[in-house]
Amino acid sequence: MMNLLNYKTIILIVLAAILSLASSCEKDPEPDPQPTTGKLQLNFDFYNEADPMEWGIKKYTNAAGNEYNAYYVKFFISRLTIFKDGEATVLNKFHNSHYVGTDVAPSLQWTIADDIEKGGYDSLSFTFGFNDEDNESFMFVNQPEVNMFWPEELGGGYHAMQLDGKWRLSNDSLTGFNFHLGPGQVYNTSGDITGFIDNSFIVSIPSSDFVINEGNTTSLILRMHVDKWFTSPIEYDHNTYGGSIMEIQEAMEKVVMNGWDVFSIVK
Amino acid sequence: MRINNLVKAILFMSISLLLMSTSCEKDPEPDPIHEPTPYSFVIPKGFPTNFIIPEDNPMTVEGIKLGRYLYYDDRMSGKADEGMPMSCSSCHKQEFAFENGVGKGTGTTGEQTDNVMLPHINLLWNPGAYLWNGSVASIEEDVVGTVYAHNEFASTPEKVVAAISAVDMYPPLFEAAFGTPQITMDRIAKAISQFIRTQISFNSKFDQKQRGEYQYSDAEERGLVLFQTEEGADCFHCHGSVGNPLFTTHLFYNNAKDDNFEGENDRYSVTGNVIDKGAYKATTLRNIELTGPYMHDGRFTTLDQVIDFYSEGLVYSEYAHPLMEKLRPPYGIGAELNPGEKADLKAFLLTLTDYDFIDENNELSNPFK
Numbered sequence: 001m002m003n004l005l006n007y008k009t010i011i012l013i014v015l016a017a018i019l020s021l022a023s024s025c026e027k028d029p030e031p032d033p034q035p036t037t038g039k040l041q042l043n044f045d046f047y048n049e050a051d052p053m054e055w056g057i058k059k060y061t062n063a064a065g066n067e068y069n070a071y072y073v074k075f076f077i078s079r080l081t082i083f084k085d086g087e088a089t090v091l092n093k094f095h096n097s098h099y100v101g102t103d104v105a106p107s108l109q110w111t112i113a114d115d116i117e118k119g120g121y122d123s124l125s126f127t128f129g130f131n132d133e134d135n136e137s138f139m140f141v142n143q144p145e146v147n148m149f150w151p152e153e154l155g156g157g158y159h160a161m162q163l164d165g166k167w168r169l170s171n172d173s174l175t176g177f178n179f180h181l182g183p184g185q186v187y188n189t190s191g192d193i194t195g196f197i198d199n200s201f202i203v204s205i206p207s208s209d210f211v212i213n214e215g216n217t218t219s220l221i222l223r224m225h226v227d228k229w230f231t232s233p234i235e236y237d238h239n240t241y242g243g244s245i246m247e248i249q250e251a252m253e254k255v256v257m258n259g260w261d262v263f264s265i266v267k
Numbered sequence: 268m269r270i271n272n273l274v275k276a277i278l279f280m281s282i283s284l285l286l287m288s289t290s291c292e293k294d295p296e297p298d299p300i301h302e303p304t305p306y307s308f309v310i311p312k313g314f315p316t317n318f319i320i321p322e323d324n325p326m327t328v329e330g331i332k333l334g335r336y337l338y339y340d341d342r343m344s345g346k347a348d349e350g351m352p353m354s355c356s357s358c359h360k361q362e363f364a365f366e367n368g369v370g371k372g373t374g375t376t377g378e379q380t381d382n383v384m385l386p387h388i389n390l391l392w393n394p395g396a397y398l399w400n401g402s403v404a405s406i407e408e409d410v411v412g413t414v415y416a417h418n419e420f421a422s423t424p425e426k427v428v429a430a431i432s433a434v435d436m437y438p439p440l441f442e443a444a445f446g447t448p449q450i451t452m453d454r455i456a457k458a459i460s461q462f463i464r465t466q467i468s469f470n471s472k473f474d475q476k477q478r479g480e481y482q483y484s485d486a487e488e489r490g491l492v493l494f495q496t497e498e499g500a501d502c503f504h505c506h507g508s509v510g511n512p513l514f515t516t517h518l519f520y521n522n523a524k525d526d527n528f529e530g531e532n533d534r535y536s537v538t539g540n541v542i543d544k545g546a547y548k549a550t551t552l553r554n555i556e557l558t559g560p561y562m563h564d565g566r567f568t569t570l571d572q573v574i575d576f577y578s579e580g581l582v583y584s585e586y587a588h589p590l591m592e593k594l595r596p597p598y599g600i601g602a603e604l605n606p607g608e609k610a611d612l613k614a615f616l617l618t619l620t621d622y623d624f625i626d627e628n629n630e631l632s633n634p635f636k
Binding site: 056057071137138140141142143144146147149150151152153154158162164165166169171173174175176177178180242243244245246247 | 315316495507508509585587588589590591592593594599
């Protein structure tokens with residue numbers, strides 16, 4: 001009797017072990033935690049005054065009266081920052097920039113990697129280009145970013161922007177403008193470069209409040225108003241500085257000054 | 268007896284237990300009959316980490332070996348028996364950095380190609396718009412296109428496959444590369460493409476300078492500054508720079524050579540976009556010393572002529588790319604370099620020559636020799 005009981009006990013133990021092992025093949029499902037964060041996505045578009053920008057040969061007239069067209073714009077934004085109750089959070093710390101090229105469709109949408117705590121946010125801002133601390137030569141190796149390289153002789157790093165097009169000269173011919181922004185140079189009286197100037201600037205966008213919902217992606221349109229690069233506070237005349245301005249700090253300074261209201265958020 | 272049954276039951280359950288515990292692991296895949304060896308390579312310092320290898324054509328040691336033979340095999344035209352042998356290497360000669368060194372190519376029928384040959388240099392990183400106008404999406408497609416083209420092989424895949432199949436050495440090479448000895452045009456194109464993707468030039472003086480193994484001469488240093496400054500020659504916006512060691516943006520530009528673009532086989536003929544009229548690919552400047560004649564139509568035979576053109580020979584048209592900003596009529600027709608600056612710019616361009624790349628004893632050379 002005792003032996004039989006012992007065998008029954010052994011059988012029960014083995015059966016329990018089998019069941020235990022069988023069930024161990026499947027992991028116990030973890031209870032889904034309730035997300036407290038969501039994502040932010042920026043979609044880039046481009047306007048000229050009230051209408052979508054037409055890249056190519058479409059004629060526009062800027063505030064200085066230059067007839068011009070624009071083939072494309074390429075630019076970097078970095079240090080995207082969101083504000084809530086006066087507190088700033090810099091997003092995308094581990095890859096804190098985004099390249100936008102109107103000829104590279106995937107670049108026109110940027111879903112920021114960071115998980116953002118749900119709730120309402122007051123506004124956002126970003127650095128146009130890279131500030132001096134971030135603008136390191138050779139930090140990119142792939143195209144299209146490497147095509148924005150800014151020669152080390154002129155300050156190094158990368159262009160903040162290449163806005164390229166053509167304007168009509170007084171003799172009716174069309175000539176190219178390379179409205180490029182990047183580090184400026186300080187020259188001495190001999191024409192030698194003695195220092196560099198950080199031409200990046202922070203764009204703070206008014207009326208850019210938004211809400212992040214848990215588990216969802218909030219999409220915003222970040223709109224560049226191309227005409228405003230040439231409008232305020234400076235009426236930028238291509239005839240003043242010619243087609244290339246990478247080595248003309250006075251011209252790039254005007255680009256920086258005009259950049260303050262070039263962007264808006266469309267919800 | 269009862270005890271024996273119980274022992275049997277325990278044994279049965281124990282075996283079941285073992286079986287169940289092993290069933291938690293996935294069944295192993297059956298051993299492949301033959302698998303080619305994956306090809307590995309080191310990305311040269313500063314080169315892009317994104318490269319283009321089609322999912323359906325991974326690079327393998329055996330595939331590259333086969334491709335190298337095919338690249339150099341004059342039977343590839345499928346017309347050797349008609350007295351018209353031709354291979355990739357007929358127009359892509361190693362001594363000219365896999366360009367032909369004479370300009371336009373001449374096909375099996377004696378017809379010339381529309382444009383000059385483009386060199387096979389670092390195409391592993393070409394993002395998918397091949398030829399001067401970007402009309403071809405992959406190297407594989409280009410290989411097949413060469414077979415058909417009336418001014419290249421002027422042949423058919425059937426002829427090519429028959430010619431290659433008739434060579435005893437190939438079935439084993441195809442088996443090694445693709446698992447079975449079948450020879451098809453698709454496999455031929457894939458193998459050649461794999462080999463072309465190994466044609467990587469990364470040991471010029473420029474590269475050595477970037478690695479700290481070479482110091483530029485004063486002229487080379489001044490030439491670099493001219494190369495990558497707007498007030499200098501401003502080559503870098505289209506052709507890359509120290510920060511873009513492929514020395515091409517892989518983009519298309521009208522570089523102000525002409526004022527009439529009717530009937531051209533240009534980028535516009537592919538996109539239909541007016542701004543692409545007269546636009547052609549900005550080719551890599553690596554090994555530029557070796558890859559003349561220059562421009563899509565080979566109009567310039569020397570680097571000096573090219574530098575003269577960009578210095579004072581630009582031609583006005585409303586289609587010239589905005590980056591040709593030195594074209595500002597009536598007084599701007601180029602970078603206006605003085606003779607010393609021209610010499611300096613040329614000195615820098617010559618630092619882009621990679622003699623290891625054209626070494627006839629390297630693994631890119633003709634395996635039949």
